[in-house]
Amino acid sequence: MKPAPFDYLRAASLDDALDALRQYGPEARLIAGGQSLMPMLNMRLTKPAVLIDVMRITALKEPRLDNGSLVIPAGVRQAILLDRPGLARDLPLLAAALPWVGHIQTRARGTLCGSVAHADPSAEIPLCLVALQGEIHLRSRRKVRRVAAEDFFTGMMVTDRADDEMIEAIAYPLRREGAGTAFAEVGRRHGDYAIVACAGVVDGSRMRLAVGGVADRPTARDFPHLDGSALDDALNAFAWDLGAGDDLHGTARYRRDLVRSLGRRVLEQAAKVARGDTHQEAVPCHS
């Protein structure tokens, strides 16, 4: 339960971090808040030769509005974003989901980009990024590129990031006029990994449901506006297509049932928000 030895580099600038990534590539891991990586290091599930600490890079601390998105750089802690004035207005889905990320004590340290880099299939921050069709801003000494969230998560804790690339920021599109969002999750205890988490987006043209905790990555599907048994059928097909498996937290059958029931509640709530019937994005659900 102690990390294996590693060299430790404290990057003072983005250039420092990118130079180190170019030099060490697959031998290196970036560490920000450490709330996902430190347990992996402690349990020796990962043994990097070099750890590059990016939390002293002052240029990565400030979220900014840019071209209709909230751009959140690598150094922004979850608690800082949750306290951001106007978050519930600009990004109500993220404001509803963030309190489900770990606990106060882990949100105080953990970053949003770190959760995206870790790519746990049940994590809320990547789920919201997929639901809202956000982007990951990657930077290396070779190039700068932006990847759509749906293309970035490629498997269980596997992403499209190259060894010399850093997640410089993630970008969440802001709430659009006439659109509604909602979030719900079921876990054994608040702060545990989600057994199933659902994020819904409803606007004039479609209903979109993103599901975490079932497939090997957060997965979204768009539906036309449906209700009644047509919505049940569509959600049932989605639930089966996610390829749920059994584990000690729940059976595949239980997960499919949660996708059907929680998914429906989330889409109905998002539709209500879109119509202006409610401003409540968090779907009440017992956990």
Place this chain on the structure above:
Amino acid sequence: MPQLDAKGRHTVAFTLNGRETTVEVETRTLLTDALRHGLGATGTHVGCEHGVCGACTVSIDGVPARACLTLAVGVEGCAVRTVEGLAPEPGRLGVLQAAFRRRHALQCGFCTAGILISLDAYLAFRPNPSRREITEVIGGHLCRCTGYAPIIEAALEAAAELRGDIPAPSSPEAAHA
């Protein structure tokens, strides 16, 4: 850019409970071990060592953090507060500690240091918390003795006393540990 070698020992300078401190560590040394083994500050307990139980919670620059998920080299220049910093002087209890004692908010005490630090940090920026908020703070800690109810009562009582809404209890046990 400072690069610390995996095999070497390195000096980390930070403030511990308001006092300038240095400790010699490896790069991989956890803050829990730096505090306990390096500095003899054994008030911070080690439970699960992967961030779940909350026993090792300390405050770093005013916010609660799992010391087991923090590298000692990462707190260079930071202000760290541990349970040893809560008492006003040796032999006396802080307000939170005294409330915990009055309300029987601990039994074996293993989880207590971490809970006290979480509450201390929380009450510093939210002096008038609701029961729900306190419950959420406590949600980041595992206690297998108390059932949590007396912990929440103690936290609310301490918050009221810190605000000056209720007078400090004058019972001897509040004054003498």
